[in-house]
Amino acid sequence: MNDKIIHVVKCPTCSQPVPWVQTQRYKPFCSERCKLIDLGEWAMEAKRIPGEPVFPAPDNEDPD
DSSP: OOOOOOOEEEOTTTOOEEEOSTTOTTTTSSSHHHHHHHHHHHHTTSSOOOSOOOOOOOOOSOOO
């Protein structure tokens, strides 16, 4: 008897149940489509991590 507990999460894009198993290729997404939709939202800056903007340190070298 196999007593493994399979965890199930909701796809962040469409909320479909996604079993957290090794064979689930796109976890936490249910499909490649949902994964690409999420990636596109990040690329278009529709999704952001809250916080102060981070700017690179100024370059103090003279450009001679």
